[in-house]
Amino acid sequence: MRRARTARNLTLEEAADNLNEITGGATDASLLSAWETGRRRTGAKNRAGLCQLYRERPEVLFAHQDGEATSVLETSGTAVVVKVLTRWxxxxxxxxxxxxxxxxQLVVTGSRSREKAYLAAIETAVAQHPDLVHYRVLYGPPRHRTLADHLVRLLELRDPTARRNGVKTLHIGMVEPAAALERFFVASETQAVVPLPSFHGAEGFDCGVLLSREAAVGLVHHGREACASARPVETIEAVRALPVRHN
Structure with a gap:
């Protein structure tokens, strides 16, 4: 993949910009670098975009990602599960x-969040730690007004067009409902939580698993790539224009 880029005399930043023009996403240079080195695997949408950009077959571009080498996560099995959470x-x-x-890094996915203590913790982290890079991936518009208001507060705290030490620190993107199934998790560089369907009845997601660093790093990458493929929703006006199902 790197050879294909350098053969076209593109920097990482230029290649990422060209890819985003094809996919409509928000891939940045650091994510593209992770794909090139094989530290991360490229998802289907961005694979198609890179094949178009470089005019190369996927088996050539992604051979280094699709070999037999396994990651720590792939060999760790259930050891990545720190705790099963059985109560809300x-x-x-x-x-x-x-x-x-x-x-x-803090990655949050889903369009149904409305627990005020949880949303407040995200806002506090963004406000108190200026080097923290926050990714919010929506799957369709917010289901509840509480989440829409939270997104507005994030945009009041940070300007997504600004850079800190050259790095964009706030990413908000929306995946169209028809494009992918909604998924729910919160992940940082050290741990992650994935909510699960209730163990106690047919309604809601009130259980979950707490995962270790190995799984958390993988979910951070998952969220970053999902955000890179999503439609940016990064102005207060854009958030307020989204339809909200429940007030």
């Missing part, structure tokens, strides 16, 4: 902990 209060407490302890 434990789930929220763990999600708040992930958000509060994030210092480098």
């Amino acid at each position: 209060t434990d789930l929220i407490e763990a999600m708040v902990s992930v958000a509060s302890s994030a210092r480098e």
Whole structure:
């Protein structure tokens, strides 16, 4: 992949910009570098875009990602599960902990968040740690007014067009509902929580799993790539224009 880029005399930044023109996403130079070195695997949409950009077959561009080498996560099995969360209060407490302890990266996915303590923890982390890079991936418009208001507060705290030490620190993107199934998790550089369907009945997601660093790093990459492929929603006006199902 790197040879294909350098053969066209493109920098990482230029290649990322060209890819985004094809996919409509928001891939940045650091993510493209991770794909080139094989530290991360490229998702289907960006694979198609890179094949178009470089005019090369996928088996050539992504041979270094699709070999037999396995990651620490792939060999660790159930060891990545730190704790099974069987109560709603434990789930929220763990999600708040992930958000509060994030210092480098914080990825949050889903369009149904409305727990005020959890959303407040995210806002506090963004406000208190200017080097923290926050990714919010929506799957369709916010289901609740509480989440829409939270997105506005994030945009009041940070300008997505600004850069800190050359790095964009706030990314908000929306995946169209028809493009992918909604998924729910919060992940930092050290831990992650994935809510699960209830163990106690047919309604809601009130249980979950707390995952270790190995899984958290993988989910951070998952969220970054999802955000890179999503439609940016990065102005207060754009957020307020989204339809909200429940007030």
